[in-house]
């Protein structure tokens with residue numbers, strides 16, 4: 001009997017990426033010949049010293065910044081090579097909530113923009129807030145939130161869109177250890193249910209330890225083979 005290997009396409013594939021920022025005094029290359037792939041269901045901790053290029057790599061993987069050289073594709077998401085797929089979502093280090101909208105409305109907005117009806121968006125936003133233990137914040141404005149609360153609302157907003165890939169930049173940077181653990185529980189439960197791949201840039205070793213794959217980046221270079229399953 002012949003065993004046929006089933007090939008799974010990566011959700012994100014980076015081939016020989018380089019990225020250089022124009023500095024005020026000199027240009028700085030922050031990603032150096034990076035090749036890596038995020039497979040469905042991957043749980044990847046992206047670790048490295050401050051300034052090593054973690055956020056930059058996340059922004060390139062999300063298609064928010066174009067690399068200077070190399071190729072970024074999203075093979076399993078069928079996105080055109082130059083087109084950013086909506087199914088790759090970033091939870092930013094500094095939460096970017098819309099100040100004029102309350103917490104629930106912030107979560108609803110990307111759902112409505114994606115074509116979900118207003119009533120369904122309200123139901124989904126409310127359920128996501130409850131699952132992250134944020135129900136009591138539903139009518140607060142972003143300016144009324146602590147840094148940690150804002151970060152959790154931003155994560156709720158990202159998860160509510162049911163992404164195929166969640167790229168989380170220091171998602172636990174502003175919360176205590178217990179809250180961080182609860183937050184990760186929600187992320188990994190969501191990932192287990194949906195098959196969502198997760199890439200978490202973090203300085204926190206207890207966060208990194210919960211991921212099955214560890215990518216180390218130093219001075220813009222990935223130190224280990226960058227395949228996350």
Ligand SMILES: Nc1ncnc2c1ncn2[C@@H]1O[C@H](COP(=O)(O)OP(=O)(O)OP(=O)(O)O)[C@@H](O)[C@H]1O
Pocket residue numbers: 021022023028030048049050051052053054055056057
């Ligand atoms: N828009 C930008 N313009 C110029 N330089 C930048 C820009 N964004 C980041 N940098 C520089 O690129 C380098 C890598 O930054 P990046 O934010 O990717 O690192 P990081 O590993 O995420 O750091 P941290 O852990 O502190 O968040 C740093 O030296 C930073 O100062």
